[in-house]
Amino acid sequence: xxxxxxxxxxxxxxxxxxxxxxxxxxxxxxxxxxxxxxxxxxxxxxxxxxxxxxxxxxxxxxxxxxxxxxxxxxxxxxxxxxxxxxxxxxxxxxxxxxxxxxxxxxxxxxxxxxxxxxxxxxxxxxxxxxxxxxxxxxxxxxxxxxxxxxxxxxxxxxxxxxxxxxxxxxxxxxxxxxxxxxxxxxxxxxxxxxxxxxxxxxxxxxxxxxxxxxxxxxxxxxxxxxxxxxxxxxxxxxxxxxxxxxxxxxxxxxxxxxxxxxxxxxxxxxxxxxxxxxxxxxxxxxxxxxxxxxxxxxxxxxxxxxxxxxxxxxxxxxxxxxxxxxxxxxxxxxxxxxxxxxxxxxxxxxxxxxxxxxxxxxxxxxxxxxxxxxxxxxxxxxxxxxxxxxxxxxxxxxxxxxxxxxx
Ligand SMILES: [Zn+2]
Numbered sequence: 367x368x369x370x371x372x373x374x375x376x377x378x379x380x381x382x383x384x385x386x387x388x389x390x391x392x393x394x395x396x397x398x399x400x401x402x403x404x405x406x407x408x409x410x411x412x413x414x415x416x417x418x419x420x421x422x423x424x425x426x427x428x429x430x431x432x433x434x435x436x437x438x439x440x441x442x443x444x445x446x447x448x449x450x451x452x453x454x455x456x457x458x459x460x461x462x463x464x465x466x467x468x469x470x471x472x473x474x475x476x477x478x479x480x481x482x483x484x485x486x487x488x489x490x491x492x493x494x495x496x497x498x499x500x501x502x503x504x505x506x507x508x509x510x511x512x513x514x515x516x517x518x519x520x521x522x523x524x525x526x527x528x529x530x531x532x533x534x535x536x537x538x539x540x541x542x543x544x545x546x547x548x549x550x551x552x553x554x555x556x557x558x559x560x561x562x563x564x565x566x567x568x569x570x571x572x573x574x575x576x577x578x579x580x581x582x583x584x585x586x587x588x589x590x591x592x593x594x595x596x597x598x599x600x601x602x603x604x605x606x607x608x609x610x611x612x613x614x615x616x617x618x619x620x621x622x623x624x625x626x627x628x629x630x631x632x633x634x635x636x637x638x639x640x641x642x643x644x645x646x647x648x649x650x651x652x653x654x655x656x657x658x659x660x661x662x663x664x665x666x667x668x669x670x671x672x673x674x675x676x677x678x679x680x681x682x683x684x685x686x687x688x689x690x691x692x693x694x695x696x697x698x699x700x701x702x703x704x705x706x707x708x709x710x711x712x713x714x715x716x717x718x719x720x721x722x723x724x725x726x727x728x729x730x731x732x733x734x735x736x737x738x739x740x741x742x743x744x745x746x747x748x749x750x751x752x753x754x755x756x757x758x759x760x761x762x763x764x765x766x767x768x769x770x771x772x773x
Contacts, residue, residue: 371615371657373649374410381407384614387627387635388416394430395421414616418624418638424591425453428728433633435459440633443490445590452488455569455590456633461490462593463497465612465629470597472558472584473502478527480544483563484511490590491562495533504531511538517545524553533560536542536567537764538756540693543573548716553578562594563585564763565663569692587661589641591634592625596659601652606660608650615659617646622665669767671698672707672739678767681733685710685749688725690718695755698769706772707746710737716752722749 370377385406392398400417407413416440419427425445433442435458445455472481479499483492485508485634492510499506500602507527512520521542532542539561546553556578566585574581580608582600586663587607589595595615612629621644627636644665650658668675678696685694697709710729726749730737740747757764 369414369452369617369647370410371609371613371659371742376611377614377628378409380612381409381413383628383630383632384413384637386625386630387637390431390539390635391419391427391637394427396426396430413614413626413638414618416638418618418622418640419636420640420642422453424455424634424636424639427635428454428456431635434524435633436631441493442488443590444488454488455490455592457490458631458633461494461495461497462612462629462631463494463501465610466586466594466597467498467501469608469610470584470586470599471502472560472599473481473499473504473531475503477502477504477530477558478507478555479504479531479558479560480507480524480529482509482511482532482538484538486510490593490682491535494594495560495562496689514545517542517682518549521546521549521551522685524556525551528555529553530555531558531560532556533562533761535563536561536570537564540567540573543570543577544692546577547573551577553581559583560586562588565661567693568604587659591639592627592636592641593632593714595625598650599652602650602654602658603660605662606648606650606658608654608656608658614649615645615657620644620665621646621662623659623661667766669696669698669769671708671735674735674739676708676733676735676739681710681729681736682766684713684729684732685725688720690715690720693755693764695764697756698767699772700769702770705739707748708740710747710749711752712749713755720751722751725749 392401401751405412413544433456438459441457443455444452451469481495485492518700557580559581585598586594587596595613596609598607607640614626614628616624622640623643623645624640625636644662647657648660663679667678691711691712692715695711698705699707736747756768
């Protein structure tokens with residue numbers, strides 16, 4: 367058994383795309399040395415022997431290669447990195463969504479679909495899903511992102527238009543459903559909730575059950591470098607996706623996932639590209655044959671605090687189990703590289719009583735890194751309620767942790 371999503375019989379006849387990607391990467395001066403002496407991938411074993419690409423590698427390659435679509439426009443999108451100037455990924459019009467639509471049809475002609483992914487700022491998801499809606503021949507309401515004061519009016523419009531489907535990142539969807547729930551509003555026609563860009567949030571399902579009891583989730587997994595890798599349906603666990611046949615998924619050391627494109631139209635030379643996500647190949651409980659990919663979270667969620675590794679996801683999971691806490695985020699404040707404080711920020715349910723001081727003590731005693739690193743100044747570890755978590759304005763995503771330099 368190999369660590370690939372496809373069998374050798376299915377994948378090896380299509381490895382000419384991987385060989386072409388390798389040929390391109392070998393023309394990039396900064397990357398050529400790592401491929402020296404490596405044979406062209408003819409088998410999955412050859413492929414597994416090639417060095418993986420990490421985020422910056424692909425940006426370096428793209429800056430050198432400047433790929434162009436065979437037909438129509440070449441679109442530039444934000445890719446990788448969460449700070450500084452945008453890095454750039456490329457895609458042709460259509461964003462490879464015909465391949466996705468061939469295997470996954472959450473929308474149909476009868477749907478009225480609200481596209482709530484942010485548009486503009488070189489974000490990809492809004493346009494990618496617009497291409498899917500085009501193939502699905504449904505009605506589209508291209509909404510994009512709205513401000514908090516606008517939710518009520520738009521929700522009334524959704525009811526009026528009998529909206530049947532909505533899509534966005536889970537953070538954005540959570541805002542929509544939480545607002546609707548708080549306003550006592552229901553969306554009786556809503557059946558489908560499409561999501562992409564972050565892990566699913568169980569709290570979202572709670573709000574959906576109240577606001578739109580007949581709505582179910584339909585997920586995509588991917589990145590601006592790989593584009594859509596896999597999809598799932600309401601019958602699959604939220605963390606499990608069925609890879610598309612033109613996406614070869616591999617589980618490498620430390621359970622790190624890497625992706626190789628088998629699509630000859632792909633502009634990004636995606637060859638053993640690591641997104642930083644860990645995962646494993648499983649049989650999906652939905653019963654669909656073939657190997658599915660279960661995403662286990664990011665391996666880069668360990669952050670150094672005073673020389674010790676803090677497992678951000680573990681701390682957040684612990685805090686989010688607390689009654690009344692809907693979401694948590696860790697804010698690390700630094701002064702010239704040294705952590706001066708850790709704040710655990712809480713979004714709480716309306717009217718919920720959360721004992722932040724008790725939670726803080728629990729966290730300190732249960733988290734080795736925090737208790738050890740802050741042994742002499744435990745008061746620098748704080749737990750506090752906030753009105754909003756800190757989002758990245760460029761990507762519209764809300765990360766598990768944020769590091770800020772003290773001003
Ligand atoms: Zn499934």
